[in-house]
Amino acid sequence: MTKRIIVYIILGVMSILLQKFLDNFASLGSVAPQLVILFVIYISLREGQLFGVTGGFIAGLANDMLVTHFIGFTCFVGVLAGFISGFFYRESEVDLAARTLNFAWISAVTLFLTELIALPIVAAGELNYFYVFLKFTIGTTVYTSVFAMIIVFVNGKKNRYV
Amino acid sequence: MFTWISEFFSLAKNYIIFALLLAISLFMISANDNNYTKGLQAAGLVTTAYLETGVQHIVDYFLLSSRNKELLKENARLIDLAAQTHLALDENEQLRQMLNLKSHSTTPLVPGSVVGRSSDGGRNFLTLDIGSDDGVHVGDPVVNGSGLVGIVSSVSGRFSLVRTLLDADSRIAARLVNATADGLIEAGSYGELKMSNVARRHDVKKGDIVETSTLSSLVPPGIVIGIVSRATDKPGNIFKEITVQPAVDFSSIFAAFVMQYKPPTAAATLEKEAIGKK
Numbered sequence: 521m522t523k524r525i526i527v528y529i530i531l532g533v534m535s536i537l538l539q540k541f542l543d544n545f546a547s548l549g550s551v552a553p554q555l556v557i558l559f560v561i562y563i564s565l566r567e568g569q570l571f572g573v574t575g576g577f578i579a580g581l582a583n584d585m586l587v588t589h590f591i592g593f594t595c596f597v598g599v600l601a602g603f604i605s606g607f608f609y610r611e612s613e614v615d616l617a618a619r620t621l622n623f624a625w626i627s628a629v630t631l632f633l634t635e636l637i638a639l640p641i642v643a644a645g646e647l648n649y650f651y652v653f654l655k656f657t658i659g660t661t662v663y664t665s666v667f668a669m670i671i672v673f674v675n676g677k678k679n680r681y682v
Numbered sequence: 683m684f685t686w687i688s689e690f691f692s693l694a695k696n697y698i699i700f701a702l703l704l705a706i707s708l709f710m711i712s713a714n715d716n717n718y719t720k721g722l723q724a725a726g727l728v729t730t731a732y733l734e735t736g737v738q739h740i741v742d743y744f745l746l747s748s749r750n751k752e753l754l755k756e757n758a759r760l761i762d763l764a765a766q767t768h769l770a771l772d773e774n775e776q777l778r779q780m781l782n783l784k785s786h787s788t789t790p791l792v793p794g795s796v797v798g799r800s801s802d803g804g805r806n807f808l809t810l811d812i813g814s815d816d817g818v819h820v821g822d823p824v825v826n827g828s829g830l831v832g833i834v835s836s837v838s839g840r841f842s843l844v845r846t847l848l849d850a851d852s853r854i855a856a857r858l859v860n861a862t863a864d865g866l867i868e869a870g871s872y873g874e875l876k877m878s879n880v881a882r883r884h885d886v887k888k889g890d891i892v893e894t895s896t897l898s899s900l901v902p903p904g905i906v907i908g909i910v911s912r913a914t915d916k917p918g919n920i921f922k923e924i925t926v927q928p929a930v931d932f933s934s935i936f937a938a939f940v941m942q943y944k945p946p947t948a949a950a951t952l953e954k955e956a957i958g959k960k
Binding site: 584 | 695696699700703704706707708709710711712713714719722723725726727729730733
């Protein structure tokens with residue numbers, strides 16, 4: 521378990537650093553892929569809901585400190601993502617959820633729900649909620665899901681795309 | 683009571699921790715202006731700054747490598763440019779000398795550019811972009827601002843082939859200006875010329891000027907051929923061995939004049955008359 525935690529810490533640090541890079545160079549109209557949230561979903565699918573929620577909080581806090589500089593927001597989204605994706609955790613079918621195309625659609629559903637719940641925070645002060653919904657909720661979900669599919673194709677079990 | 687609480691916690695721990703962390707997150711969002719939160723932000727900014735500086739160093743390292751390549755390329759381009767400038771200066775100098783020559787020459791001069799060179803097996807020719815259409819004839823002398831280049835050996839409508847002084851078959855009557863001695867200039871070794879048929883009694887020194895002779899029926903007299911670089915007497919040889927450094931730099935010649943020279947016919951007529959009287 522300790523070894524796995526070390527691997528997750530390394531993965532988490534890498535995803536935050538990559539997130540920083542993507543925010544600077546790959547954001548489309550201030551919409552960037554949420555790699556940290558993908559990481560939270562991944563650990564939640566591999567280790568369960570509690571691990572996902574705690575990991576989401578820690579990774580989110582680190583991301584807020586290092587990337588967004590808006591303390592609490594990614595924590596909030598991370599905790600939600602860990603919690604929602606935790607419902608898809610199956611102890612006996614870890615690889616099936618985390619390393620097949622299931623990961624992509626679970627990520628899409630989780631991201632949509634978390635971004636939807638976080639919409640009031642994102643849209644604070646905005647009059648046009650629908651615009652913010654389209655741009656951030658849908659935009660982030662689609663953009664991040666594309667990355668989720670890339671991760672599946674790079675890291676996934678090639679013969680088990682379900 | 684305690685058991686009930688313990689069972690409840692074990693059943694609902696995910697929800698409890700989720701609710702707790704969610705509440706903390708919301709609290710932190712609402713307290714973004716709080717001093718503690720600002721402390722976290724500051725710590726994050728400092729860490730990010732360090733990370734970005736580190737990344738920048740790495741990026742700079744790779745950029746330096748590519749910048750170094752760009753500078754090397756730029757250096758090569760500048761060297762090429764300097765070489766071209768040097769060639770242009772040489773060409774300019776030659777053209778200035780030729781212009782000076784043209785203003786002083788009484789013989790009509792046809793200017794031409796060197797469009798080809800061939801030097802192989804003792805042969806040494808230049809190709810000029812002027813030919814019979816421009817009034818060039820076989821046997822016309824060719825000069826540039828420095829001195830005699832050679833003699834036109836063949837002509838087409840638009841081009842002419844010049845046998846230079848360095849060609850093995852080139853023979854030009856020449857004169858040592860200081861020693862007032864005549865001889866024959868022909869190709870020597872290592873890009874030099876040799877002057878033959880100069881008697882040992884003549885006082886020839888290094889640096890003496892060699893020019894075309896009045897005895898030549900091919901070229902007008904007084905055109906510089908070169909300067910003496912070495913003059914020696916060998917036992918048993920009635921002639922001096924003279925090496926001449928050509929005035930013309932044949933390796934960098936860009937342009938030349940063809941002289942439309944017609945040798946004076948009076949002397950030849952007199953000679954013929956004298957022979958006829960005998």
